[in-house]
Amino acid sequence: MKVHWMKDADAALAEAKTNKKPLLIDFSAAPA
């Protein structure tokens, strides 16, 4: 299953609130 990773925190927080869904944030320093 393809995961659609969001990049904008404010947009992600807003979408989580609108959809009443939890938000997972992955903090990484790994090379792309």
Next chain:
Amino acid sequence: MPLEAHIKEHPAYFHRFDALWTPSVLILDPNGKERHRIEGYLPVDEFRAQLEMGLARVAFMSKNFADAERRYAAVLDRFGNTKAAPEALYWKGVSHYKATNDHTVLGELPELFRQKYPDSEWAMKTVAWEH
């Protein structure tokens, strides 16, 4: 809902969410409140168990106790050999109690811990409920 925060692309997010180490994974509730944090690399099953623990915590703190109980049970069913399992057993019992007000489940926990996870710190926390 997944958000990617790479240190080179969004360094400000690290400060905003108090992330001081990578990898870190945060699980926030729909209102943006942090409910679970995973820091450092984990084996796959330990990581998956922690993700489920995070979702269970979101449900618990939202007072969706039946959903929380179901999620903690899922951790026990699917990841019963992980480090998360004793904590899941504890909170599964508490969630059941909160959902039903049936305190007998708490009284059963000390024996369950003796059978399954006797050396867990979560076992200690159930001793007060011994019959």
